[in-house]
Amino acid sequence: MPVPTIVWEDGSCKIIDQTQLPGEYKVIALETIEQVWEAIKVLQVRGAPAIGIAAAFGVYIGVKDFESDEVEALLARVDQSVDYLASSRPTAVNLFWALKRIRDLAHASRSLAAGEIIQRILEQAVAMIEEDNRICKAIGDYGAELLNDGDAILTHCNAGGLATASYGTALAPVFRAKEQGKNISVFADETRPLLQGARLTAWECKQNQIPVTLICDGMSGTVMSQGKVQAVIVGTDRTAANGDVANKIGTFNLAVMANYHSIPFYVAAPLSSVDMSLASGAQIPIEQRSPEEITNGFGLRTAPEGIDVYNPAFDVTPHQIVTAIITETGVVRPPFEEGLQEAFERAGK
């Protein structure tokens, strides 16, 4: 099992600074709510489940020094902290889901003393780490059933342990299949512009003795046409009720390539990333990021000045080319709207 991506230790939220990988393995402590906001914004912590957990700790950090007994004032501070942290990134729904849980918990606890409410927020955030581990492991178990000994899977971006508290979503089936004695290897799209595949997925596979081959995003068709890949598994930042999947930019291209080659395209999605309030992916807000991520990505200007750059951080894969969605309560196949509803029912939600 991978090293923990996010822990609560010695009174602070400690994360692996993912912007420094693979060059440097550095754990940093987030001690102010502004530091949490910034860590999410600049992708020191990233991946839908992990930023949800980081944000939950962020609320606690934002209120832990609240000294009055005024519960209403505390709740106002909670709301303010939640709204602030929600402004860090727009696409991953786990962020809002986690923040809503904390806010709801705080408001539901208004009969308690302020100090007790604050303590409950911390306990909830800590519990979310354990919950995330259970969920990722369950996704891994369901996903591993889809993989055969000797398979190679292709993944995009990083939806491994680094994207969650520790186990991963898209990589969880690989980890679990390996633990079951299956021989599974990974092709990692490098994932431009920020190279999460090269920097994080390749690093994490290597740490866990999983054979990994790095490719550029434009090579996926070639490896598929050569029969090198048996399945694609990706994560998701938000999946709509109809099964449309928002994930890291480049995922849609990969799904179309898998479809063209009749290779199954699986999405590993904790139910916290499924937004049943959105009928389709067209309603998912897509974060636009800085042009410099593309033009100055490697510490060197690699494009001329004065040109236009388009840099959406995510794309939407239409449900028609999604083979199945792997949730913690089972594998959902089309029609997704019914299947996802049933997956929530199995979770008792």
Added chain:
Amino acid sequence: MPVPTIVWEDGSCKIIDQTQLPGEYKVIALETIEQVWEAIKVLQVRGAPAIGIAAAFGVYIGVKDFESDEVEALLARVDQSVDYLASSRPTAVNLFWALKRIRDLAHASRSLAAGEIIQRILEQAVAMIEEDNRICKAIGDYGAELLNDGDAILTHCNAGGLATASYGTALAPVFRAKEQGKNISVFADETRPLLQGARLTAWECKQNQIPVTLICDGMSGTVMSQGKVQAVIVGTDRTAANGDVANKIGTFNLAVMANYHSIPFYVAAPLSSVDMSLASGAQIPIEQRSPEEITNGFGLRTAPEGIDVYNPAFDVTPHQIVTAIITETGVVRPPFEEGLQEAFERAGK
């Protein structure tokens, strides 16, 4: 019309050093055959037509100081120079086509004095620049007919003026359409790993006042799904008789994305890049390049040590998803084998 990519001036072959763009515009003189080989190998000069011309000058440079009157010895030196230059890169057929023309010319001139043969080689190489300009302009004229005022085209890698003597293949229709008063804009795939789109196509469009938007290769599906692109035009390093197209890695993915979105996918192909001796793309040799192009692309290690890397320089797009091939004698539509044969006949070849 773009600045000349390759010229013969003051007794040497001068090229724009494309590895330095867009940071620095630097013209270098190639004065030994080894320098020509190296310039082709490391992509100081690149693009199928341009490396053909550079290689032709390379043969001349390799024999120009031949001092004996022994014609057979000169021809042996020509053959040796041709074989040496042919070892620089394996995929682009123009290289072999240009070298064969020079070799054939030299051998056909064996009744002449050695000095005259050497002079003829130079004249042939110089003539290839003019010929290339005529061919690219004709491709531009045929291709421009396929474009409507207001269209945006998406291209991959650089098949602009920098890939030819000066006018370009895939970008020639854009330049010609613009000269005809049409308002055409360009989306440029950055084209990992070597970023020819970001570095060269974006630079060249900007130099020629063509609006250009840079995207990462994995964003092509998104811009297509948003209706931002009306056609794809790419170049080719070698096209087989059945219309299978070898071009820069990532082209196949782009073709599949265009096919998925019912957007026309055009290949701008001088007949010198069409290899009728190969029945299909499966027979095209694909150059494998160094892993460091992916892991250390721009002065920074961006992937962990000790992982596998797969780095094919080209891919093959199956003819079934090619809409048309734009040659200097007309636009060829399926079935390609017949159409390409007719295109050669129109050229009198």
